[in-house]
Amino acid sequence: MIEVEKKFQITNAQRDRLLEGAEFVYKKDIRDTYFDRGVELCTKDLWLRERDGRFELKYPLHTKGHGSRKADQYREYETDAEIIGALTLTGEMLSAEGLATQGFSPIVSYVTTRTSYEKEGFTIVIDHVDFGYTVCEIERMTEEGGDIDALAEEISAFAQAQGLSTDPVLGKALVYFKRFDRPRFQAMVEAGIIDGALAL
Numbered sequence: 001m002i003e004v005e006k007k008f009q010i011t012n013a014q015r016d017r018l019l020e021g022a023e024f025v026y027k028k029d030i031r032d033t034y035f036d037r038g039v040e041l042c043t044k045d046l047w048l049r050e051r052d053g054r055f056e057l058k059y060p061l062h063t064k065g066h067g068s069r070k071a072d073q074y075r076e077y078e079t080d081a082e083i084i085g086a087l088t089l090t091g092e093m094l095s096a097e098g099l100a101t102q103g104f105s106p107i108v109s110y111v112t113t114r115t116s117y118e119k120e121g122f123t124i125v126i127d128h129v130d131f132g133y134t135v136c137e138i139e140r141m142t143e144e145g146g147d148i149d150a151l152a153e154e155i156s157a158f159a160q161a162q163g164l165s166t167d168p169v170l171g172k173a174l175v176y177f178k179r180f181d182r183p184r185f186q187a188m189v190e191a192g193i194i195d196g197a198l199a200l
Helices: 012-019 080-087 096-101 148-161 172-180 182-190
Strands: 002-008 023-036 047-051 054-060 072-077 105-119 122-129 133-142
Touching: 002 148, 012 105, 012 122, 023 096, 023 172, 054 080, 072 080, 096 105, 105 172, 122 172, 133 148, 133 172, 172 182
Parallel strands: none
Antiparallel strands: 002 072, 002 133, 023 047, 023 105, 047 054, 054 072, 105 122, 122 133
């Protein structure tokens, strides 16, 4: 599957307007632990994570830099075999121990309290992270071969109709790096993954 999403910073008033008429889907806590081999993956906008005991890989389909794209576009790999093939790893099953033997280590781990809604065909999630950050995401999923650029345009149009600013916003892991792991954050800036304006 391919995920197309855009992140937003919202005020309480904007949240209330956005959720007016929305259908509540769920609220739950999610533990994410991200792995990297130095800065090998993050400087390519690749995200290998263990989410509640399952490994996932987000592989970018968008251009570098937040200012040059309407939304984030990732192919999501959700099986061990897919992830091992995409990253050219060894072994048949993924584990933290197995990744460690190949040079990977955890780079951040946090718990997100996620509340999810549906509105007009869009998924809206509001994430509160345990290190003190809140972000809203508006998402759509599509099958391989779907028109992801059209979906990005639809997300932007929907957000603007809800009164949201479409200015670029950093995701949760990037905010963590900006606050607590400046060398990694700076490496991503230098690689063009993070726009300079968001590095300030």
